Amino acid sequence: xxxxxxxxxxxxxxxxxxxxxxxPAEVLADALVAIRAxxxxxxxxxxxxxxELRRRMDLRGRRLAIxxxxxxxxxxxxxxxxxxxxxxxVLRELIDDGVIHAAEVTEVIRHETTVxxxxxxxxxxxxxxPAKAAVERCFVxxxxxxxxxxxxxxVELPTPEERTQ
Numbered sequence: 001x002x003x004x005x006x007x008x009x010x011x012x013x014x015x016x017x018x019x020x021x022x023x024p025a026e027v028l029a030d031a032l033v034a035i036r037a038x039x040x041x042x043x044x045x046x047x048x049x050x051x052e053l054r055r056r057m058d059l060r061g062r063r064l065a066i067x068x069x070x071x072x073x074x075x076x077x078x079x080x081x082x083x084x085x086x087x088x089x090v091l092r093e094l095i096d097d098g099v100i101h102a103a104e105v106t107e108v109i110r111h112e113t114t115v116x117x118x119x120x121x122x123x124x125x126x127x128x129x130p131a132k133a134a135v136e137r138c139f140v141x142x143x144x145x146x147x148x149x150x151x152x153x154x155v156e157l158p159t160p161e162e163r164t165q
Contacts, residue, residue: 011038029151084109 008017010027012034017023057065057074064073088109094100117139124135 008035011035033151 006020008020008031010017010031017027017031020028053072054074057072063076091105091108095102120135124132127135
């Protein structure tokens with residue numbers, strides 16, 4: 001069984017959870033909740049520290065800076081964003097004017113076919129017989145890759161002290 005012999009430190013208690021396959025499920029669930037909370041805290045801390053380093057680099061007007069023994073390089077943070085509709089219009093005009101050939105721009109703008117599953121099911125729901133079967137043959141069930149476990153406290157159980165009262 002993969003991962004069962006890993007050792008994990010519970011972030012809230014500091015307890016070493018050796019041999020995960022031997023741990024009670026409730027201990028694992030509690031540890032997973034604590035790990036996710038800690039990861040969120042670390043992401044927030046990472047974002048804050050990174051923002052401060054970027055701020056200091058911006059003050060220097062530098063993309064590359066040396067801080068003590070650390071060399072820190074920041075990407076420009078700029079991304080070219082194209083207006084696909086405008087570009088398509090310009091390219092069509094250039095082709096029509098003979099400035100470029102259509103073959104030169106076949107990969108510039110891609111129109112990708114996607115399916116709205118909800119709408120396809122709505123259509124299939126209105127059909128019957130061979131028509132419905134034909135639409136339903138257009139999909140297959142695939143197992144999702146793992147997915148995220150949903151973990152919540154199910155009920156607040158009484159403590160041993162509350163049970164004896």
